[in-house]
Amino acid sequence: MMPHETRLPEDFIFSQSSLQDYVDCPRRFELKYLLRQRYPAPEVDNMLEFEHHMEQGEVFHRLVHQHIIGLPADLLQKHIPDADVRRWFDAYLQSGLSGVPERRYPEQTLTVPLGEYLLLAKFDLVALGEQVLIIDWKTSHKRPRREWMAKKLQTVVYRYVLTKGGAALNGGQPIAPEQIEMRYWYPDHAGETIAFPYDTAQFQADEAYLLGLLAEIEARDSFPLTDEAQRCAFCTYRSLCDRGREAGHLADWESFEEADFDLDDWSLNMDQIAEIEF
Numbered sequence: 001m002m003p004h005e006t007r008l009p010e011d012f013i014f015s016q017s018s019l020q021d022y023v024d025c026p027r028r029f030e031l032k033y034l035l036r037q038r039y040p041a042p043e044v045d046n047m048l049e050f051e052h053h054m055e056q057g058e059v060f061h062r063l064v065h066q067h068i069i070g071l072p073a074d075l076l077q078k079h080i081p082d083a084d085v086r087r088w089f090d091a092y093l094q095s096g097l098s099g100v101p102e103r104r105y106p107e108q109t110l111t112v113p114l115g116e117y118l119l120l121a122k123f124d125l126v127a128l129g130e131q132v133l134i135i136d137w138k139t140s141h142k143r144p145r146r147e148w149m150a151k152k153l154q155t156v157v158y159r160y161v162l163t164k165g166g167a168a169l170n171g172g173q174p175i176a177p178e179q180i181e182m183r184y185w186y187p188d189h190a191g192e193t194i195a196f197p198y199d200t201a202q203f204q205a206d207e208a209y210l211l212g213l214l215a216e217i218e219a220r221d222s223f224p225l226t227d228e229a230q231r232c233a234f235c236t237y238r239s240l241c242d243r244g245r246e247a248g249h250l251a252d253w254e255s256f257e258e259a260d261f262d263l264d265d266w267s268l269n270m271d272q273i274a275e276i277e278f
């Protein structure tokens with residue numbers, strides 16, 4: 001049984017980020033989400049460059065959103081001062097929406113029940129037709145291995161949430177797992193993709209996995225530090241955990257298998273969720 005101070009709050013909302021933190025390091029989950037420990041050590045040694053890339057990612061996501069809701073591409077292109085972002089946006093215009101169904105919902109948030117809690121997914125784009133695509137724009141320099149992305153909680157959570165709650169986007173009609181494909185799209189690699197179809201067996205396996213993680217978190221009376229100490233070099237809590245003082249090199253982080261400039265790693269509260277709620 002969890003001690004009082006590390007009990008999950010009743011209104012806790014799980015996301016791919018918090019579950020990924022738990023799987024990567026239970027202690028990080030406890031510090032970040034249960035104890036809400038602020039510990040603003042830099043993740044990498046070159047924070048200026050790191051933040052610059054985060055900003056580039058944000059600008060790219062905003063441009064794509066604006067384009068999908070109808071702003072003309074040439075107007076948007078005129079106002080991109082950054083060469084990388086311009087190149088990414090050109091790649092997107094060339095092939096980002098190839099074969100993507102016409103009913104497009106950019107920047108959608110969906111929450112579904114997970115046990116007695118909620119599970120949230122914030123999609124870059126959901127496109128509905130006979131096939132239902134989840135597209136996630138990944139502006140990382142590195143294109144990870146497919147096997148790695150298959151295990152990522154984002155891949156598990158997004159397809160699961162859309163199956164459970166997608167009727168809210170689909171005129172009340174449920175979306176079958178077999179209709180869904182999750183597609184990571186890499187503008188820095190000329191629009192290469194890593195795609196994951198879905199089916200009922202995988203949905204059931206994902207549900208068992210997610211509920212298993214939830215049960216494990218609820219049953220814990222302690223949250224151990226990860227055994228994989230290489231994670232700590234890029235973790236803001238490393239000196240608190242006595243796992244070193246110096247931030248890891250940005251270059252090493254970028255070649256780290258898990259490096260991912262993900263923009264939805266934000267803290268959640270009830271005001272931020274549910275443009276659409278299950």
Ligand code: SF4
Binds near residue numbers: 027028031236238239
């Ligand atoms: S420094 Fe290491 S052990 Fe501590 S929370 Fe971060 S990843 Fe976990």
